[in-house]
Amino acid sequence: MNKTRCGYAGIVGRPNVGKSTLLNHLMGTKLSITSRKPQTTRINLIGISTRDQTQIIFVDTPGLLSLGPDPSGRKINRYMSNQAMAAVADVDLAVLLIDARGWTEADETVLTLIKREDVTAICGINKIDRLVRKDLLLPLINEIQDKHAFEAIIPMSALHRQGLDDLSIEIARLMPEGPHLFDSDALTDRPLVFLVAEAIREKLMRQLGDELPHRTTVVVERYDAGEILTEVDAVIYVERQSQKAIVIGRGGKRLKAIGQEARGNIEDLAGGKVMLNLWVKVQPGWSNNDELLTRFGYR
Numbered sequence: 001m002n003k004t005r006c007g008y009a010g011i012v013g014r015p016n017v018g019k020s021t022l023l024n025h026l027m028g029t030k031l032s033i034t035s036r037k038p039q040t041t042r043i044n045l046i047g048i049s050t051r052d053q054t055q056i057i058f059v060d061t062p063g064l065l066s067l068g069p070d071p072s073g074r075k076i077n078r079y080m081s082n083q084a085m086a087a088v089a090d091v092d093l094a095v096l097l098i099d100a101r102g103w104t105e106a107d108e109t110v111l112t113l114i115k116r117e118d119v120t121a122i123c124g125i126n127k128i129d130r131l132v133r134k135d136l137l138l139p140l141i142n143e144i145q146d147k148h149a150f151e152a153i154i155p156m157s158a159l160h161r162q163g164l165d166d167l168s169i170e171i172a173r174l175m176p177e178g179p180h181l182f183d184s185d186a187l188t189d190r191p192l193v194f195l196v197a198e199a200i201r202e203k204l205m206r207q208l209g210d211e212l213p214h215r216t217t218v219v220v221e222r223y224d225a226g227e228i229l230t231e232v233d234a235v236i237y238v239e240r241q242s243q244k245a246i247v248i249g250r251g252g253k254r255l256k257a258i259g260q261e262a263r264g265n266i267e268d269l270a271g272g273k274v275m276l277n278l279w280v281k282v283q284p285g286w287s288n289n290d291e292l293l294t295r296f297g298y299r
């Protein structure tokens with residue numbers, strides 16, 4: 001009988017390199033939220049892929065900027081770095097994702113962590129579709145080779161699904177032998193309400209300016225799956241009254257647009273019609289308060 005393989009593969013890297021996009025496209029289903037803005041992912045999210053004898057448990061992580069205390073000092077940032085650092089320490093394989101436009105200091109930081117934890121690693125060079133000068137790819141590969149003994153270095157485009165087969169083959173090859181930890185049809189270990197809250201947060205990330213999304217979080221307070229209709233009550237928390245006004249928008253326009261966009265995603269998750277009720281509440285300083293962070297699901 002063939003031996004089964006099973007392991008954790010952490011997708012790590014600095015913010016905005018395309019980690020969550022990669023998770024979704026490796027899974028062939030949208031699990032993790034993505035946006036053009038850095039620091040979209042806040043909590044490690046697993047995606048389980050079972051093919052034949054091999055089960056790969058992908059871990060999407062928040063983008064990592066530094067290993068020390070965050071200069072901005074907010075506890076949410078510390079929580080996010082801790083999530084990413086814990087993932088590197090726990091996984092069987094780290095997939096270090098970088099941007100094809102060049103190696104940066106933040107990439108170096110993540111590599112330092114990989115070395116410190118002595119974890120087997122692959123390097124994915126993402127967004128090659130954006131590389132104007134293709135002749136720069138080979139020197140970049142050489143530069144990365146000199147930095148670390150990666151098991152493989154793979155140029156790819158997560159968004160355009162280029163190079164993902166090569167990457168999957170390498171990851172599968174590096175999974176340890178062992179029994180599968182999840183049922184073969186399992187996709188994630190997160191409850192549906194988490195994915196619903198994230199779907200709403202994705203629209204906030206995408207619709208609001210640069211700073212405001214980082215001051216918002218979403219809590220699903222009620223999820224009632226009926227035969228004809230699923231009813232969802234969710235609260236968007238902000239830190240100040242002025243932020244609440246921005247999220248709601250003139251005449252409630254922006255909140256309505258956020259709700260409409262999120263509802264489409266939630267209907268996919270729920271597999272049927274959804275009625276989404278959204279509220280915006282002010283919770284001063286939630287992003288820097290341990291107790292509130294725990295209450296809002298950052299535990």
Ligand SMILES: Nc1nc2c(ncn2[C@@H]2O[C@H](COP(=O)(O)OP(=O)(O)OP(=O)(O)O)[C@@H](O)[C@H]2O)c(=O)[nH]1
Pocket residue numbers: 014015016017018019020021022033034035036037038039040041042061062063064126127128129130156157158159160
């Ligand atoms: N052109 C191009 N864009 C990409 C590619 N992969 C991801 N992106 C885009 O890069 C942006 C960031 O993608 P995410 O997947 O949210 O990045 P992330 O690394 O998870 O970011 P954080 O969660 O903030 O750390 C999004 O606008 C993606 O559409 C790619 O291969 N090519």
Ligand SMILES: [Mg+2]
Pocket residue numbers: 019020021033034040041060061062063
């Ligand atoms: Mg992400």
